[in-house]
Amino acid sequence: MSAADDRRFMAAALAIGRQGLGRTSPNPSVGAVVVAPGTDGPVIVGLARTADGGRPHAEPIALDAAGARAAGATMYVTLEPCSHHGKTPPCADAAIRAGIRRAVVAIEDPNPLVAGVGVARLLEAGIEVDVGLGAAEARRDLAGHISRMTRGRPHMCLKLAVSADGAIGRRGEGQIAISGPASRARAHLLRAECDAIAVGVGTILADDPALTCRLPGMTACSPLRVVFDSAARTPPTARLFADIATVPVLVVVGEGADSARTAALAAAGADILVVPRDGAHVDLSAALVALAQRGITRVLVEGGAGLADAMVAADLIDEVQWIDAPTRIGPGGTLPIAGRGLAALAERFEIIQVETIGDDRWTHLWRRECSQAS
Known part of the structure; x- marks a missing residue:
């Protein structure tokens, strides 16, 4: 995946995440895009935002849409996948089970229940993780969640x-x-x-x-x-x-x-x-x-x-x-x-x-x- 591809797909994740602003509290409106290799280059095989009311989260919806094509794919997500059991299972575990090869994360989650643990869990599973692409935009889009945390x-x-x-x-x-x-x-x-x-x-x-x-x-x-x-x-x-x-x-x-x-x-x-x-x-x-x-x-x-x-x-x-x-x-x-x-x-x-x-x-x-x- 080229740097230009990374920017393009993170921009897509940010755009879809913004569509849920005002509709997902108390959870943040996160955007997730799953990208797999295609005949003519990388192709989006799953995309989602956090559902209205805050559940389910964006990552499992996008991974479910991708199905078997998630294996070996890259997932772009605007906020670090959660790592704790709340009202839904951890999104980091869903990414691991789906078999993604790489995760591109805009920002780490300031929620003390996550705060780097989601990224660490992905790394421990052998998934390549890049953090920081689109960070400025994500901080503004997720400002409500960040402020509350x-x-x-x-x-x-x-x-x-x-x-x-x-x-x-x-x-x-x-x-x-x-x-x-x-x-x-x-x-x-x-x-x-x-x-x-x-x-x-x-x-x-x-x-x-x-x-x-x-x-x-x-x-x-x-x-x-x-x-x-x-x-x-x-x-x-x-x-x-x-x-x-x-x-x-x-x-x-x-x-x-x-x-x-x-x-x-x-x-x-x-x-x-x-x-x-x-x-x-x-x-x-x-x-x-x-x-x-x-x-x-x-x-x-x-x-x-x-x-x-x-x-x-x-x-x-x-x-x-x-x-x-x-x-x-x-x-x-x-x-x-x-x-x-x-x-x-x-x-x-x-x-x-x-x-x-x-x-x-x-x-x-x-x-x-x-x-x-x-």
Whole structure:
């Protein structure tokens, strides 16, 4: 297998792994590709991603698809095959039984139950193992899993649509369309790629959003909706509750929140998470730890300015999708990041991509230590 072949097939494994983002928690969405010799060169004989709900894992699905052709083949996988017995048998053992000759692994698994043991088991079985190809892409694709394993909290992505005059809305008014239709469609795809979408109670009171994924055919991909609401002020009549039977809602309240209001939210179908207070607000770090303990790995923070500012101030944001739109808000605009704009993120984040979507400019930023981590 040439170096070009390795790059091509690992790119395929990464691409198929990304298709499961937001659908496999608490497990990571791993991509696996099994490649065997063919008459005209190497050919893919099995490929898969982690199944919805996290099981089965990608490797046994791809190996089963390959069947007898897995013997002597090369398996490309975006995360080290697991080596422990959980709810499924170890993927490393499945690869050994299938008789693969070589494994190309993007990154080792930070899960302490694996952490190099899967690679070691393959090597002990006489399988050639190469680790590191596609590592940068895999770390971003699997950032939720990595964050949950190493920091005990989800990976946090902040999305902000900002007007030409630097605002994300206008005080005292409901939702205002800032970005264009192409950007709004892209934002709904971001929702589908996360396990949860988070807003502050101010956004619920001002905008009464549904917070679902409204791309055609993707309603079922809507993530858990999380409301940070220290005093349980969310109205039980909010739009969030109209489809709670299919898209769940979790309200994070502070200790000592009004019991009657909390009970009303629970009666409306919300799951209530009580966390310690940090002054007048909930302790954000404690809330994120609790979300990780529930299996949440990736959270999209959508609004409003108060929650965004608090998350940035607490250094809890790992990724930013910043959308500059030509729309102007005018007087009374709500300014993000305490009015300091994109420049306020320069010290902690690096720009990894800038692209134009419709009439808007999207700047994708990543926390420096996350993007540089091995």
